[in-house]
Amino acid sequence: MTTGAGGNSITGGTQGTVVQAGHIEHLVVRQAPPPADEVTVAPPWGLRGAPLRGRAELLARLRAASGTHVLYGLGGVGKTSLALAVADVLAADGAPVWWVAAQDAGRLAGGLRAVARRLGLSEDELAAGQTADLLWERLAGLPGPWLLVLDNADDLALLDGPGSLAAGTGWVRASAPLRGLVLVTTRDGEPAAWGTGPVLHPLGALPGAEGARVLADRVAAEAGPATDAELLAVRLGGLPLALDSAGRYLASVAERPAYFRTPGEPATYGAYLAALGAGDVTVDGDGTLARIWAMSLRLLRDRGHAHAEGLLRLLAGFADAPVPLRVFAPVRVDIPPGELWSCLQALDRLGLATLQTDGEPLVTLHPLVRDAFRGERERLSAALAEELESPQRLGPLWPLLVPHLLDGLGPDVPYSAWAGAVRAVRSLTARGLLQEAVEAATTVSQGTADALTEDDPLTMAARFTHGRALLHLARYGEALVVLHALVEDCCRLLPPDDLFLLQARNERALVLQQSGSNDLSQVEFTAVLESLLRLLGPDHEHTLITHHNVAMDLAILGRLDEALTELDVVLAAETRLLGPDHDDTLTTRENRACVLRDLGDTEAARSELRAVTEARRRRFGPEHPTTLSARFNLATVLAPDRARAELAAVLHARTRLLGPHHPITVATGEALARTLPE
Template sequence: MGERGEPGGTVRNVVSGGQQGTVVQAGHIEHLVVQPPRPEEVTVAPPWGDRGTPLRGREPLLARLLAEPGVHVLYGLGGVGKTALALEAAHRFRRPHARVWWVGAHDDTRLTGGMRAVARHLGATDADLAAGMTADLVWERLSALREPWLLVLDNADDLALLDGPGRLASGTGWVRAHGAPQGLVLVTTRDGDPTAWGALPVLHALTPLPREDAVRALADRAGSEAGPDEDAAALAVRLGGLPLALDTAGRYLASVHERPTLFRAAGEPATYGDYLAALGSGDVTVDGDGTLTRIWEMSLALAESRGDTRARAVLHLLAGFADAPVPLRVLDPAHLPDATPAQLWRALQALHRLGLAELRDTTGDDGAEPVVALHPLVRDAHRTDAARALAQDLAARAAEADGRPEDIARRGFWSALVPHLLDITPDRDAPEHLWVAALCAGDHLKRRGLYGRAFAVLRPLAESSVRLIGENHKLTHWARTLHTSVLLDLGRFTEARAEADALVETCLRLLGRDAPITLRSRALAATAAQLCGDLDAARAASEAVHEVYARLLGPDDRHTLAARHNLAIIVHESGDVAAARAEYEAILAVETATLGPHHPDTLTTRHNLATALADSGERERAAAEYRAVLEARIRVLGADHPDAEATAVMLARTLPG
């Protein structure tokens, strides 16, 4: 509506309501030509030229997509190959009478323009589109089609755009259910939030390629001159199986080989091994032009636009941990004052939905442990020294709070935690929980039968603790005890005995004869003497230790039973098999009742009892015992644990023939 003044005076126009087209305000008009706004140019043709090397590792999912009409959402980390999979599906969908449309959905202009273009392909007129119900029109006409059709909405990362005139989760947005028997909708997105998508689509999480497929994808790009498969495998693992990273590395190597040697720079990587070494030294980066970083930055910006303001800080924190899944219980909000528990959980969920992190349970023989994992390249791109220090502190606090790497029931947690403890190198000023964490890591590795790795952790700690925190510190004694014990595990008996005797001398001088640490050291020295063949010294030491433990702790205490067991072994090795057998049986009864039938100590006693039975000539009964112990050790410790392997060897020796 308008208000007109005197001729030549001011014109005051008031425009209300929704407006489309052109609004003109003027006092006097002699001649007026109004051009309607030119529509944004769009294309809904698939980008066939982007389809290159064979698509690796996606065949099962690809077959399912092509066989199941409906709406399917492909979501995952930027660079994981969502668009490539959709393009391959579009290529295979092409056949006579099939219709394929490709709509870019990363901004409102392309999405709206693309869907209007699809509507025109379906016969919509200008009058139809002017009615302002394009979404309803498109889905009515798509549902009515009986011939095969495929609609791809690519890069639909901002799900608010898919709401369009209605609400995505309610089925009134730009993506809807349909009734076409041969109609397929594919949406590629970073966001796999099932709440936002609703019950409409089938969600498919795209993960990095498994090793074999990653190697093939890398070789597809790099060509035949880049090196052997084992080197390609090592590089593929370093790149985390991420298709875009594999493509980048492969193209780089191929480009080097396209040039004559004369035109290659000195030291320029030309093989998988060279490229891997250059990555390690920082001479080259997977993300040389910043493509990956930009993709991941877009995901973080999207999270922040939705109110997940702590997602960036949490991602940087996670990047400070080692290249391994992080147990969720390590992320204790009490030690993260900048975030409440609810905010921390929301940030983790946001990172998971956008594919920047993965929330899952580790499962296996160790049981389930909730963890969060980063892709190694995401970790590298966001890692800082400050985050690394904070991550080590959090992991160490979790280790100190638990403090039970020997507990079989907690092995899943420790298996997930230890990789984050291995980089900890305590110095003179390090708080005690860092020392505890480093020692717990070595203790866990030793108990898992990984003696070489345990030695590599414990030897430096045993040596540095004396110098840095003093020989009388309780953690120094612990470090030296663990180091000596793993020497015995490695079969370095003479070296271990010297270490054990030195440790006993220190304990006697500083702590006294019956102190708990001294007793453990004396028991260790007795075992070392026995393994070195000095049975008299071993018997005397074991008897003395057993007497003190029995007097102070009682006959059924674990330490008392261990000392009694050591004595039984010495009796056995001295040739009194009957006496040793009786002792094993008595000890086994108590351990079964107090520790449980599947505790490692109980199984060790039962193994030794089987040996005594075999030495007594009861081979069938011995074989039955070995079988039972082997089954339990495999279940509790794993088939590759040295104790399980030792039982398997003894069983084989006992069986007839």
């Protein structure tokens, strides 16, 4: 430092602080800038491990792509793994690859400045405050191929940098003409935030077969058949992170001698799946998935979706099945409709849920997200119960509601949940899903018996639906036990002419009829019919059902002319009151045609059975139990070759639906055998 009469000057390097009082004529300070935070732009090759599954097509497209592409989806779905696979392929071809961590502003800016230095920008240029502009000018001038990855760019506000991501003036600029590839991985695939330039690629869950291959890649020893691995992969929602966790768990068990394993510790796919359902194991032992969900919810809150977590917890109370959005109408979620819809869209974009808007709007929660946020069953039961108050408007919603009505039943669920469950069992039976109906009916019947009183109408209704489901599945012995006990209890608790008691007696008599005890069933049907005629009159639906059953008893006993007379009376009333294609009318038409066949009027029987078969096929499809019944009866009046072909088709369907040893399947096989040439 020098001083003089004319002024002062300072030259050279210095450290600390220089304070000059008075007039300063000349001051020059040159000092090396402080060292920047250390960053790396090398790809994380150490994360390479098992083969990448289920992404071959997208990997090939990205390998040949240029411009800016965005991989978005649920945390743990494999975005980084796919980006690393792209980097691996391009690097092997000699292309330069830069990898920038984009979780926070410091690493993002530091990484992009490091890339800029690699591209020849000087420190003075970087210090001029136009790094983003200069970087993208250099990238646009590079010959291809090359790859720049911005990994984990979940906070899109960081990508705005000095300008705006959507406007093309931020750290990412899709409008630049590039010969190489910029690949961004993120949870957030909201198109408006990205602008019109980037190509957005949603990364979804792996299908079951590919998920099974991920498990097999990680399990060193044999852990069970591929079918079990696929079931486990589906239960894990096809999430690669969860598949990896489960596979490594099974591998760790397999590598230990048996005497070093905890009793009951799952060592196979099937055992792991069972333990997962029982809550004995978790795919999130280290809390990784919980942190992923928390980060996603924080991102939603930051984007202004304050109700997203509450909505997520509400959805998690439903079964692991698509939820019709219409059921949210009666749920008082205290979310304005517009915000509710935007929250659903946001959950969909982050991969936490899947929103389907084609046809009936549905939302499906990822199964592992559902596990993490399970709750709010009581509010949902109330919502579903309100929907069920107007069943005539549900129509095609029934199949969608059934799994939710049967989910989460227990002693603490509200009364409305049991009401919905009983109706769900009836729906399964009516739709011909007989195995599922019996399983559900058994659970609901036992559950209502434990949760409610024995004389509660729901307890009795559940027992009735149980017996009816068993009857439809031709498990006559079990059905008779259930319905006989129900009738005995109803006789003790209800008046003799109570309508429910009469229905239970009718159903018990139907079991007797179908199992061959026709003398007993005829007496019971006749007594029930007399009561119904007195209570409801001849044209009531319940009266007509029992009247039909009386006629069928006459037919089974060989009194065909009497049976035909009674069926004519029933059919005329049903056609007038219900229409020719109502389920009950079609049943009467089918059975009347069989009586005509047995009386020798084959032509009339064939014509009517064709009409009934076609009506049932139109309404229920070719393999509904009632359609198969009509097809079977139609085959009995066809020429031998055509009968043989139709019976073979019916046998194939019944074998698949009921099993080869079911009485109905066996009877179909015997009928087919009788058509074979000797």
